[in-house]
Amino acid sequence: MAQRVPHGYEQLAETFVPKAVGLGPRGTGAEPGHPRGAPVITVHGGRGTGKTALCEHLHDTYAGRLHVAKWPMPGTQPAGMPPPPDRASPLTSRPLAALACLVYGLNGDVPKFGRIDFPRFTYGLMAATTLYEPLDTDQLEGPALTEVRELEQRQRELEEELAGDERPVWNSLTDWVAALIPLIGVFAPGLGPLEDLLERIVRQSGGRQTGGRQTGGRRTAGRRPDAHDPGRPPATRAPKLDQSALRWWDTELRTVPGTGIRKLLYWVSLILRHQVPAQARHSLEEHLTAAFLADIDAHHHRRHWRLRPLPLILLDDTHTPTGRRLRDLLLTAYANAAGPDNAKGAEVTRPVIVATELDARPRPAAPRHQRPLTVPQFATLAWHSPRSHAPEDWQVWLQAPALSADSIAAALGTPCPRGLPNLVEQLSAGRAGCARPLIDAARESLRTGHRSALLRAEPQDLGPALLALPPAAPGQERTVTAALLRYLVPDHALIDALLPWAVALRPEDAPHLPARDPDQHHRVRDLLKEEHWYRTAWWGVPGHAPVIGDRTLRELLLHHLRTETGTAYWTDLHTAAHDRYDPGTAPRLHHALALGRREEAVAGLHEAFARSDRRGWLAAVQTVCAAPHPPDGYPAPESGADCPACPGPVPDDRHRAVGRLLDLLWGVSTLSSLYTDDPESPDNRLRLLLSGFDVAYEDQDLATADAARRWPVLLARGRRVPELPIARREP
Numbered sequence: 001m002a003q004r005v006p007h008g009y010e011q012l013a014e015t016f017v018p019k020a021v022g023l024g025p026r027g028t029g030a031e032p033g034h035p036r037g038a039p040v041i042t043v044h045g046g047r048g049t050g051k052t053a054l055c056e057h058l059h060d061t062y063a064g065r066l067h068v069a070k071w072p073m074p075g076t077q078p079a080g081m082p083p084p085p086d087r088a089s090p091l092t093s094r095p096l097a098a099l100a101c102l103v104y105g106l107n108g109d110v111p112k113f114g115r116i117d118f119p120r121f122t123y124g125l126m127a128a129t130t131l132y133e134p135l136d137t138d139q140l141e142g143p144a145l146t147e148v149r150e151l152e153q154r155q156r157e158l159e160e161e162l163a164g165d166e167r168p169v170w171n172s173l174t175d176w177v178a179a180l181i182p183l184i185g186v187f188a189p190g191l192g193p194l195e196d197l198l199e200r201i202v203r204q205s206g207g208r209q210t211g212g213r214q215t216g217g218r219r220t221a222g223r224r225p226d227a228h229d230p231g232r233p234p235a236t237r238a239p240k241l242d243q244s245a246l247r248w249w250d251t252e253l254r255t256v257p258g259t260g261i262r263k264l265l266y267w268v269s270l271i272l273r274h275q276v277p278a279q280a281r282h283s284l285e286e287h288l289t290a291a292f293l294a295d296i297d298a299h300h301h302r303r304h305w306r307l308r309p310l311p312l313i314l315l316d317d318t319h320t321p322t323g324r325r326l327r328d329l330l331l332t333a334y335a336n337a338a339g340p341d342n343a344k345g346a347e348v349t350r351p352v353i354v355a356t357e358l359d360a361r362p363r364p365a366a367p368r369h370q371r372p373l374t375v376p377q378f379a380t381l382a383w384h385s386p387r388s389h390a391p392e393d394w395q396v397w398l399q400a401p402a403l404s405a406d407s408i409a410a411a412l413g414t415p416c417p418r419g420l421p422n423l424v425e426q427l428s429a430g431r432a433g434c435a436r437p438l439i440d441a442a443r444e445s446l447r448t449g450h451r452s453a454l455l456r457a458e459p460q461d462l463g464p465a466l467l468a469l470p471p472a473a474p475g476q477e478r479t480v481t482a483a484l485l486r487y488l489v490p491d492h493a494l495i496d497a498l499l500p501w502a503v504a505l506r507p508e509d510a511p512h513l514p515a516r517d518p519d520q521h522h523r524v525r526d527l528l529k530e531e532h533w534y535r536t537a538w539w540g541v542p543g544h545a546p547v548i549g550d551r552t553l554r555e556l557l558l559h560h561l562r563t564e565t566g567t568a569y570w571t572d573l574h575t576a577a578h579d580r581y582d583p584g585t586a587p588r589l590h591h592a593l594a595l596g597r598r599e600e601a602v603a604g605l606h607e608a609f610a611r612s613d614r615r616g617w618l619a620a621v622q623t624v625c626a627a628p629h630p631p632d633g634y635p636a637p638e639s640g641a642d643c644p645a646c647p648g649p650v651p652d653d654r655h656r657a658v659g660r661l662l663d664l665l666w667g668v669s670t671l672s673s674l675y676t677d678d679p680e681s682p683d684n685r686l687r688l689l690l691s692g693f694d695v696a697y698e699d700q701d702l703a704t705a706d707a708a709r710r711w712p713v714l715l716a717r718g719r720r721v722p723e724l725p726i727a728r729r730e731p
Helices: 010-021 051-062 094-106 119-131 143-163 170-187 189-204 243-252 260-274 277-301 321-335 405-412 420-428 432-446 459-467 480-488 493-503 518-529 551-564 567-578 586-594 598-611 614-625 653-667 685-692 701-716
Strands: 040-045 068-071 312-315 352-358 395-399
Touching: 010 040, 010 051, 010 352, 040 051, 040 321, 051 068, 051 312, 051 352, 068 094, 094 189, 094 277, 094 321, 119 170, 119 189, 119 243, 119 260, 119 277, 143 170, 170 189, 170 260, 243 260, 243 277, 260 277, 277 321, 312 321, 321 352, 405 420, 405 432, 420 432, 420 459, 420 551, 432 459, 432 480, 459 480, 459 551, 480 551, 493 518, 493 551, 493 567, 551 567, 567 586, 586 598, 586 614, 598 614, 598 653, 614 653, 614 701, 653 685, 685 701
Parallel strands: 040 352, 040 395, 068 312, 312 352
Antiparallel strands: none
């Protein structure tokens, strides 16, 4: 049974896909919504945004109702489908193995709509298998050695017949393929799913069968069979070939001599075999992808007594090298789609393709779409097939939707403390994969009634109480924080190695902070370079921003550091980072505040007020107030020296105002904090504080006035220090 549509994807899954494939509400075929070609939808977003769940939902929904294929293959992969080794042979191409998965998925029999045959693809693949490289027989024995020797004999016979001018080669090719099928998992594991398809083609053409189902005995090695050889049907048998498929290849390989199967074999033996491996691999991938789409088009042009919906192709994880290459191959062939006889134009039938990409970066502008569509915009997409050979013109990027506090409140489903849905939204950044463990843990806690830690927590303690809950799903993690960290960082050994990076405000600081596992430095750096992390804008002091730009990951790591590693390590990390900056600088004050030295931070900001313009000072305030809070029970340091900016030993009004501003902003600097003040109230504390600072220079009050107007509103919407924008000086 199909799972529920992942949140935010309803328009795509329930409206666009059924309309694009042409599937009626009762499972009958209908005219597709885009007869000249639907857009190729690529959903992009960070980890946990429901992209894989979307592909699984679409596959489960349409399996058995129309022809659907998903890469990577769902569930347990068929035998012979480990990732192909990274060798030079074109037959070990990973994109070719992925294409084989799609053929395997679409070749299944669907009630009412039959089976899609792939003669163009299969003929091309059969010819390509002659690129086989001899195996090392010293490592083989028994049946495997016999099969290899049989295969080599078939190869010699095929080469002899191909060298002649008139002798037909189809019979020898099918005998070659029949002998090769038992060994396909050895030299081309990625083609394993196509064993049945190859056997069916051999069987339909009157050739031999394999796997114990042979029509006769094996040939005698070293002897050419004749008409009386029981191991081979008579050479005069008439093969049943798809002539339109051969005509398609005749046009596709226009510069290659010969016709039909001989042309295909010449293409492999005279061209691919003598190219550098990378070029041969790419050429094979491109031609077989074009053949794949031409077979789909031919299937839909064949007469049938009822309308047939278009095939649905689902590509997950196209950020990987294999996935990216597969999507590029399909997009290129999609744009240059050719019909059964290479007739180009509007009559070509294209499948519907939905892809996903693990990438949280903003997409660059495209000629047809200046920016990725959001979910609401997608509902109003007016698509007109571009009649273009440019692959990018056929692609539409869709930004993965984020969960809202409203959706989270509905998912909690039970009365909960005020602000809990907002906390889940802030901590997860709207990512369903991060929000679900928090929602489930909160539901389990709230079921206990008045004993729930969430119901007993004050508003300022609600976030830490949520992060300290045990996960709802049984496992080895003690808290939901640990479960989320394991989800975001699957390699658990890297979590402790990430802690110095969560503290550092510059990449060059991280290697100089005390690390529990310094050998992991390069692995941590590579992890943080991955493109699926969200990177929040930092409005603090220029040149200083957290190395870990994903606020959810950084918040969870700092919570782990605060609650699980002991106060000594907290002190060591922030002291080492503190000492790397000059006195009075905002990053040094940031780490001082993390060490509990509040007075040092207030005095530093008071002194900076007099020597900085307001924009620079507001940036410093944000950098300092973004400091993580020290662990509970952290020893309070002794009071430092007097503030140099105060006229006497007693703090003046401005010093106290700076202190109140620091306390207020520091209190709402974490994703686990709630801003409960009314941003529209004339008595809003933050607005009054920011408006009360004296202005020393001409127009310097513009930044402070803008902050007083905007910051309370943004805090109420879930923005946190240091994400609050600072007005720029007008030219």
